[in-house]
Amino acid sequence: MVGLSAGEKHFIYGGIAQDLRTDGRQRLHYRPISVEIGVIPQANGSSRVRLGATDVIVSIKAELGRPSSLHPDKGKVAIFIDCSPTAAPMFEGRGGEELSSELSLALQRCLLGGRSGAGAGIDLSSLVIVEGKVCWDLYIDGLVVSSDGNLLDALAAAIKVALCNTGIPKTTVNLGASPNDQPDVDVSDEEFLQFDTSGVPVIVTLTKVGRHYIVDATSEEESQMSSAVSISVNRHGQICGLTKRGGAGLDPSVILDMISVAKHVGEQLMSSLDSEIAAAEASAEDQ
Amino acid sequence: MATNPSTYSPSQSSERKQLQQQRRRLFQETDWTRFDGRGFQQCRPAFLKTGAASAASGSAFAAFGATKVIVSVFGPRESKKAMLYSSTGRLNCNVSYTAFSTSIRGQSSDHKEYSSMLHKALEGAIILETFPKTTVDVFALVVESGGGDLPVIITCASLALADAGIMMYDLVSSVSVSCFGRNIVIDPTSEEEACQDGNLMITCMPARNEVTQVTLTGEWSTAKINEAMELCLDACSKLAEIMRSCLKEAASAPS
Amino acid sequence: MTTMQRELRLSLNQTQRVRLQSALQQLEEMTSLASAITVVADTIPVNHEDSILKGHGTSDLNGEVVATLCGVVERVNKLVYVRAQRARYKPEVGDIIVGRVIEVAPKRWRLEINFSQDAVLMLSSMNLPDGLQRRRTAVDELNMRSIFVENDVICAEVRGFQHDGSLHLQARSQKYGKLERGMLLTVPAYLVKRRKQHFHHLENYGVDLILGSNGFIWVGEHVDMNGENHILADQVSREDMADKSCVGQVTQEVHERITPLEIRTHICRVANSVRVLSALGFNLTVEVIVDTVEASISLNTDIKDILAAEFYVQTAEREVQRRVSLSRKKG
Numbered sequence: 001m002v003g004l005s006a007g008e009k010h011f012i013y014g015g016i017a018q019d020l021r022t023d024g025r026q027r028l029h030y031r032p033i034s035v036e037i038g039v040i041p042q043a044n045g046s047s048r049v050r051l052g053a054t055d056v057i058v059s060i061k062a063e064l065g066r067p068s069s070l071h072p073d074k075g076k077v078a079i080f081i082d083c084s085p086t087a088a089p090m091f092e093g094r095g096g097e098e099l100s101s102e103l104s105l106a107l108q109r110c111l112l113g114g115r116s117g118a119g120a121g122i123d124l125s126s127l128v129i130v131e132g133k134v135c136w137d138l139y140i141d142g143l144v145v146s147s148d149g150n151l152l153d154a155l156a157a158a159i160k161v162a163l164c165n166t167g168i169p170k171t172t173v174n175l176g177a178s179p180n181d182q183p184d185v186d187v188s189d190e191e192f193l194q195f196d197t198s199g200v201p202v203i204v205t206l207t208k209v210g211r212h213y214i215v216d217a218t219s220e221e222e223s224q225m226s227s228a229v230s231i232s233v234n235r236h237g238q239i240c241g242l243t244k245r246g247g248a249g250l251d252p253s254v255i256l257d258m259i260s261v262a263k264h265v266g267e268q269l270m271s272s273l274d275s276e277i278a279a280a281e282a283s284a285e286d287q
Numbered sequence: 288m289a290t291n292p293s294t295y296s297p298s299q300s301s302e303r304k305q306l307q308q309q310r311r312r313l314f315q316e317t318d319w320t321r322f323d324g325r326g327f328q329q330c331r332p333a334f335l336k337t338g339a340a341s342a343a344s345g346s347a348f349a350a351f352g353a354t355k356v357i358v359s360v361f362g363p364r365e366s367k368k369a370m371l372y373s374s375t376g377r378l379n380c381n382v383s384y385t386a387f388s389t390s391i392r393g394q395s396s397d398h399k400e401y402s403s404m405l406h407k408a409l410e411g412a413i414i415l416e417t418f419p420k421t422t423v424d425v426f427a428l429v430v431e432s433g434g435g436d437l438p439v440i441i442t443c444a445s446l447a448l449a450d451a452g453i454m455m456y457d458l459v460s461s462v463s464v465s466c467f468g469r470n471i472v473i474d475p476t477s478e479e480e481a482c483q484d485g486n487l488m489i490t491c492m493p494a495r496n497e498v499t500q501v502t503l504t505g506e507w508s509t510a511k512i513n514e515a516m517e518l519c520l521d522a523c524s525k526l527a528e529i530m531r532s533c534l535k536e537a538a539s540a541p542s
Numbered sequence: 543m544t545t546m547q548r549e550l551r552l553s554l555n556q557t558q559r560v561r562l563q564s565a566l567q568q569l570e571e572m573t574s575l576a577s578a579i580t581v582v583a584d585t586i587p588v589n590h591e592d593s594i595l596k597g598h599g600t601s602d603l604n605g606e607v608v609a610t611l612c613g614v615v616e617r618v619n620k621l622v623y624v625r626a627q628r629a630r631y632k633p634e635v636g637d638i639i640v641g642r643v644i645e646v647a648p649k650r651w652r653l654e655i656n657f658s659q660d661a662v663l664m665l666s667s668m669n670l671p672d673g674l675q676r677r678r679t680a681v682d683e684l685n686m687r688s689i690f691v692e693n694d695v696i697c698a699e700v701r702g703f704q705h706d707g708s709l710h711l712q713a714r715s716q717k718y719g720k721l722e723r724g725m726l727l728t729v730p731a732y733l734v735k736r737r738k739q740h741f742h743h744l745e746n747y748g749v750d751l752i753l754g755s756n757g758f759i760w761v762g763e764h765v766d767m768n769g770e771n772h773i774l775a776d777q778v779s780r781e782d783m784a785d786k787s788c789v790g791q792v793t794q795e796v797h798e799r800i801t802p803l804e805i806r807t808h809i810c811r812v813a814n815s816v817r818v819l820s821a822l823g824f825n826l827t828v829e830v831i832v833d834t835v836e837a838s839i840s841l842n843t844d845i846k847d848i849l850a851a852e853f854y855v856q857t858a859e860r861e862v863q864r865r866v867s868l869s870r871k872k873g
Contacts, residue, residue, distance in 0.1 A: 005694045005720075006693075007694075007722025008695065008724070011762075014801055015810075021810075024811070029846065042387070043387050085359075086428050087342065092424070141386040145340065418658055420708075452611060454611055456610060494608070531581045534582070534612050535579055538579045538612055538627055
């Protein structure tokens with residue numbers, strides 16, 4: 001992350017105030033998104049999303065596991081993000097750990113809902129095979145290949161696309177002789193069930209610079225921010241998660257305003273993402 | 288088989304054990320066909336490309352069958368650690384595996400030593416005197432691990448260094464062979480590696496005919512070592528030709 | 543992992559891809575380079591009877607001259623050397639460069655200039671604020687921060703090399719110094735060739751364009767030689783005062799005000815044109831940049847659409863036209 005001189009900072013700040021950012025975008029405009037699916041053949045689902053110069057890859061693996069005793073009728077989902085040193089030399093070794101854990105936590109908060117499991121973007125009850133005994137564990141691994149700001153939005157979009165691409169293998173269950181036996185689960189190699197992704201939200205990060213907020217900040221603009229709020233919005237316009245970063249305090253009315261802006265922008269993002277996914281799937285079928 | 292106490296894959300592991308036993312019996316016979324249809328002395332098709340990561344000074348992507356690696360090179364840059372003046376440059380290597388690189392999530396073998404082995408393989412080829420006081424960082428990321436990882440990492444790293452314009456005495460290419468009883472099999476996949484009796488990996492600079500690194504495990508007779516080394520060196524020089532044509536292609540792109 | 547092209551992060555549709563391919567192919571044919579590309583460890587054909595001087599990028603192997611870099615072989619009289627095509631910046635005395643201050647050290651500033659080592663600007667190589675030519679005193683040393691602080695962007699000239707290869711800079715003339723009111727772009731250094739002029743004032747747009755030979759390009763509001771800004775004459779508006787009260791991060795200098803929108807649009811247009819040209823790998827000269835900006839205005843392209851796929855392909859096609867017409871003029 002290169003530092004900026006006072007003159008450059010002033011220029012960026014002025015641009016945001018005048019609704020003309022350094023790359024010509026308006027404040028509420030996303031960079032061009034490009035989407036690829038099925039980039040990791042050995043995973044159950046995978047995707048690669050490019051948002052300007054930010055490049056992330058997400059891979060989803062499903063493995064058999066045991067449901068937790070608190071929620072015997074639900075599967076489990078775990079999200080891990082890794083910032084690789086190919087993105088920036090400072091991510092070598094432990095350099096990227098703080099950023100990775102921050103991103104993982106924010107994504108978990110937005111996608112997995114409350115403690116009771118309600119409101120989760122991913123329907124966990126569709127992952128259970130035998131209640132209380134066997135369920136699917138979904139491991140969502142994100143890799144940051146190149147970083148130019150707004151990693152959270154890019155990762156959330158990539159997770160959504162990867163889930164659209166995910167196929168859960170069909171299982172046939174042979175229950176054991178007594179109810180305490182571990183059931184024998186036969187995992188099919190051929191048939192796959194498409195995952196239901198209608199409830200998966202997208203994340204819109206609003207970065208406050210001066211008096212205005214911008215969407216999809218580049219790393220230069222992020223270095224200028226006073227605070228940032230990431231809001232997760234689903235298809236029905238409901239808020240599924242909210243995270244605030246940055247030290248500056250925000251007026252409560254500002255936060256409410258940000259939420260309504262995020263809903264509006266989230267709708268547009270969702271529809272552009274849907275069309276990108278459709279295009280990617282169509283081109284994948286052609287090949 | 289569980290690496291993580293809360294997950295297990297009941298039917299998968301018993302299936303896998305059965306397959307492994309079958310294979311071991313298979314490998315002990317004298318004549319068998321490899322699972323991907325290759326002959327014993329046939330390497331996997333090599334796909335090499337430069338310029339995979341735009342943020343780096345130089346980068347390369349290599350796909351040898353199911354093994355896929357990205358390497359990016361940063362530098363020469365100022366050495367961050369305050370060091371006394373040194374008339375030679377510094378080389379820093381780091382190899383990491385992604386969580387989804389192996390079929391069982393999170394299980395990646397021995398990659399801590401791969402970083403130092405990559406360093407030893409490359410330092411003989413780079414002309415360190417050309418960048419005194421600065422450091423060159425080489426970061427390798429294994430995206431998919433399909434066997435023969437370290438040779439592919441070394442080959443890809445050498446390509447990335449040439450792409451970054453670092454002066455080298457020669458390109459470095461690397462090939463490994465496995466031995467099964469009396470058979471020598473080149474460029475093993477991960478299934479073959481799991482049941483091998485021994486392994487020989489050679490890293491060399493083909494144009495200079497110099498070997499920069501040799502590692503050998505298992506029990507080998509001298510005759511077998513000779514045969515294996517010849518096989519490896521021949522494969523290394525062919526691999527270097529592929530690397531050369533890849534670099535030529537990248538160099539003739541318009542500017 | 544399907545396609546990963548260098549710096550191309552756009553998704554092109556089928557027709558755009560085809561058009562781009564044909565344009566790039568035509569450019570490749572026009573630049574006749576097929577002759578002497580070498581790769582590391584290729585033997586360079588030399589006539590052994592002549593005494594050949596082995597230059598940069600070559601080494602000796604059993605009496606043969608062998609390349610240690612990937613690039614093009616150049617021969618000048620008896621000197622044989624390899625010129626890397628996508629080379630890192632190679633500084634020469636008198637180069638005009640743009641750099642960023644990373645450290646304020648006793649009697650010097652250290653600048654980052656996209657080179658393997660940082661460059662040094664001595665206090666004695668810099669004009670004092672009061673403009674007098676005098677010996678630097680201890681008070682001047684303490685006041686170094688009043689001239690440049692960390693992260694400032696500075697334009698300077700290469701004065702010479704130190705013994706360990708790092709650069710000495712000087713910024714004694716009025717045209718060098720701190721750059722404000724604009725933005726800094728980083729492009730690969732080999733795209734900026736050495737010319738007579740590196741400072742360009744685009745009068746139609748009121749924009750200053752400085753093409754640093756090290757690949758740092760400054761695009762900003764025009765500032766006169768005397769360091770004054772004509773528009774500065776319009777004083778601070780009340781709106782600016784209100785803006786400033788909300789933000790603590792911006793330096794609160796009375797004469798600072800925000801760049802007017804019209805000039806800002808021109809600055810963004812020029813900057814985006816530079817980005818497109820560098821993504822395509824074309825040499826950056828004022829003519830090409832101005833051409834691209836004018837084309838974008840005449841095509842009524844929105845500023846952010848300059849970075850989109852359509853304009854990208856059109857720029858490649860325009861370059862083909864330009865080179866064709868250039869070669870026709872020549873012969």
